[in-house]
Amino acid sequence: MLNLGKKNILGILIDAVDYEAAISFVFECAGKNRGAMISALAVHGVMTGVLDPEHKFRLNGFDLLVPDGQPVRWVMNWLYGTEMRDRVYGPELMRRICERAASEGTSIYLYGSTKPVVTSLAESLTRMFPGINIVGAEPSAFRKLNPDEKVALQQRIQSSGASIVFVGLGCPRQEIFAYELRGSLSVPVLAVGAAFPLLAGVLPQAPPWMQRLGLEWLFRLLAEPRRLWRRYLYLNPAYLVLVTLQRFGLRHFSPQGRPPATEVLVG
Template sequence: MQAAHAGVPLLLAATSVHGLTMAATDSDFRTVLNSVDLVTPDGQPVRWALNVLHGAGLQDRVYGPTLMRQVCETAAAEGVSVYFYGSRPEVLERLVDRLHVTLPGLRIAGYSSPPFRALTPEEDAAEVARIKASGAQIVFVGLGCPRQERWAYDHRSLLARPLVCVGAAFDFHAGTLRQAPAWMQARGLEWFFRLLMEPRRLWRRYAKHIPIFVILVSRQYLTQRLSWPPP
């Protein structure tokens, strides 16, 4: 909230297995993710890996929808205005309607949904101007990984305010996507639930990125074990 009150750039991203494996295999995206001011472990597998590899001692993940809700609650309490950028128009309308009911004190400065393609320079300039004109102090970005992180990276200086990348949080809070049961989330099975909900969209992503993540974590674990001095 300090950055929001001060009007200074800040990048925050709730990052899952998908984002980490993309950073490991795509040098351009690695540069983007390394520039983020605060990266939080959105998935349980990421939390487990941090605990095993680095002794982080994390008790839970920082789930994108929960992060968004908590930031909105604090923003409402402190009179900070927010903007929602991403998803689809109908999702944003439902999201805003719900927030008016559940968080009536939240100042929603505006929202917009860009087309699902690369914007022309003119279109991009118009989006930036719209966000600036709204006076929003925090911008939530829900474009999906890696598009949202790239967008935030490219616009941090132009917008000069906190940009919070939250993935599918807009859809979850709008009620257009079902969240996995709590027991599945706790056991790191949310990916399986989402695969059942959206098989055509997600099967390629999971088939590619889950094995890469397992290999990367296993390799780092074995490297650490083998490099330790004998007792």
């Protein structure tokens, strides 16, 4: 088990952990009915916090931010010598947690994406892990929730008896969701993004060799060019430049963000 604590990557505090440490933390929280915020961050997630001080504040308040992308893992090794051998990929993390949850009888709740996707996800997880206890599978509202709707959502999750909540809303909506439910749910909430459509089988996954080489972004860009071209055209090069500045001490990145001025739950 690897857990070297949080490391400052461009001002975002990423945890140098492996799958075993991340899963152990999730089930420890679930077993103790303790709320926690967990997210899997790739380059896009990191850069979203770098460019938005309010979102940086949210991210650095998370209990666990795991290195979802290979470029994030490589940079942790380059800057801090962590010698991490693998990333902690959101879809794979969710798959492993669901596998253990099924074997131990731990209940899960699915929130996010569209109704067809979240329905397909529940069916897919049931096929992969017979006996898995899915106590709720709810699609995103794709809009901000008013205070009454927020309370009702909290109550639905709490009353379901869920021990672990998975959120698939995309970055940064899912991190905002987890942040704004902090303190109101006594369960770990995991923001896992593309894990929902990938595990549901409705979004193609990059082949293993592209994942190993950190080229998953290229696979996704080719699959969804109109939606993703701006993200990868600007953010990936910016990430490389800023990381180089940090590595050679040419720029310091403070982890201090700015508390959000307003909190309206994004559902």
